[in-house]
Amino acid sequence: MIYFDNSATTKPDQSVLETFIKASTRFFANPSSLHYPGMEAERFLEKARQQIASLCRVSAEEIIFTGGGTESNNLAIKGAAYFYKNRGRHIITTAIEHPSVFETCRDLEKEGFRITYVKPDANGAIQAADVQQAITDDTILVSVMHVNNETGAIQPVEEIGRMLDAYPQILFHVDAVQGFGKVPLDLLKSGVQLMSVSGHKLHGLKGTGFLYKQRSVNLAPLLSGGGQERGLRSGTEQTAGAASLAKAVRLAMETDMNPVLEITRWIYKELAGRPDFVIHTPISQAAPHILSVSIKGTKGEVLVHALEKKNIIVSTTSACSSKQAKPSRVLQKMGVNNDLAAAAIRISLSAGNTIQEAEQFIEALDRIVPTLVKKRNERI
Ligand SMILES: Cc1ncc(COP(=O)(O)O)c(C=O)c1O
The missing domain is CATH 3.90.1150.10 (Aspartate Aminotransferase, domain 1)
Incomplete structure (x- = not known):
């Protein structure tokens, strides 16, 4: 074939599968448990978080494990909208986003948020100037994808990030699911505060992913429960998935x-x-x-x-x-x-x-x- x-989706790399099996076998305990297997599992989970953070040159506390790109996008956008709704109710995104961003914004429209969908040019690229023009006093978030999943067009994330420097009240989210590990993006230079990544697009496993959330940013959690992942993603952590993701991220960056x-x-x-x-x-x-x-x-x-x-x-x-x-x-x-x-x-x-x-x-x-x-x- x-x-x-x-x-x-990509075929999982053999070494990613091996990491998953080894981690599932050895660190199967619940990382929230008090006993020593639980604590070992927790240390192992935190090691995976630290590895991803070092590869992205950010802090471990800024990595939130999720179930993939869709969940990361929902958490970033709805989480920011709900947390900052008293600051404003306007969000800027683009007309070419993946459904996990597009439909999330549509949902927010039904809840009273105003969304501007910036149109691309004939090459499928968004212009930073068009994003800037859409900004109002009420804007709380800009969400732009890094690489379009249908055309491959690279969006001017760094330029938009630099432009947004002048608007400290506006958060910047990037759906990096198609670009991560394939098109360089310097998180710090580009002013990105929230970034979604999915494991299965990187020869990792389906149901794995993370959201980078800059330390100063707050989000409202979408799930109620045990408060795992610093209260942002309740549910027993997917320890082996996190380790497999760290492996996939490293492989992607070395490729x-x-x-x-x-x-x-x-x-x-x-x-x-x-x-x-x-x-x-x-x-x-x-x-x-x-x-x-x-x-x-x-x-x-x-x-x-x-x-x-x-x-x-x-x-x-x-x-x-x-x-x-x-x-x-x-x-x-x-x-x-x-x-x-x-x-x-x-x-x-x-x-x-x-x-x-x-x-x-x-x-x-x-x-x-x-x-x-x-x-x-x-x-x-
Ligand atoms: C640009 C983009 N964002 C988000 C997603 C959703 O990712 P996941 O399948 O991990 O939920 C995809 C998947 O095709 C995508 O291409």
């Missing part, structure tokens, strides 16, 4: 993404020259692993299944929306028309992919696409 759907970028650029060059192909990824301003492309007059899902028959796995737009019949909201907001948006497929690589796989992918497309285009022309 040629697996080009790494933005949906050279240049070979991935070379393969993505090679595919881009192959496709860019072809009639009927429209590429949505702004290649010089994109993450190394994502390429979004449409073949005019076809349907993304038809191409996905045709490639699947050749054992090549890609997705339509994002995994969450790929089972919905609607064209991609992200592409529509970039000004892509509905037909072209419904034709999009996303190719997403990881460090395990090879140029030979990319060549086989292009060969398969060359066999599949003429049939699809012929069928399209017959329909017209």
Whole structure:
């Protein structure tokens, strides 16, 4: 199988699985328990937290373990909205966020918060000036993703962070789920105060993730319970998951993404020259692993299944929306028309992919696409 759907999820690294099994076997006690196995489990959990914090160059107390990207985004946005609601009720986000941010903001709208959804340009990039223009006296939070999960477009997080320096009352959250470990982001230089990360996008395990929360920021917890994770995430800690996440984060940071970028650029060059192909990824301003492309007059899902028959796995737009019949909201907001948006497929690589796989992918497309285009022309 040629697996080009790494933005949906990655295959767990063998060493991550081994860490999980070893930790589950040895440190299975409840880290909140008073007895010595409990205390050992707690020390082990704190070691994982410290490892992640050192890799991110922040303090251990600023890492909150969560169940993944969706939970981190919910905790950051709803947690900030509820805690700071007396300061203001306006939030700025973008029209191209992942549903775990977009729908969270929609929920807050129903609760009386006002949300501005800043639109991207035709390349899928948000402009810092547009974010600044949306600021009002009532703004409490700006939430912008680092890398778009459908197009790979890198957002100007550092520029937005610098701009927000002038507004100390506004918190800055970044959904770094697609960019973390792949596109450098200096947390301290970029003024990011809240950052969401998910383990399963980094060859870690599903159900693992963390939220970086700068020490000075307060959040209202979303879960009531035993008060674990400094009161912000009640529930018995996932000790082995945390250790596996620390391993995955370290591996991600050690991985050279240049070979991935070379393969993505090679595919881009192959496709860019072809009639009927429209590429949505702004290649010089994109993450190394994502390429979004449409073949005019076809349907993304038809191409996905045709490639699947050749054992090549890609997705339509994002995994969450790929089972919905609607064209991609992200592409529509970039000004892509509905037909072209419904034709999009996303190719997403990881460090395990090879140029030979990319060549086989292009060969398969060359066999599949003429049939699809012929069928399209017959329909017209
Ligand atoms: C940009 C982005 N944010 C958040 C998420 C949600 O992460 P998780 O699957 O860990 O909940 C995803 C997953 O696709 C994503 O791509």
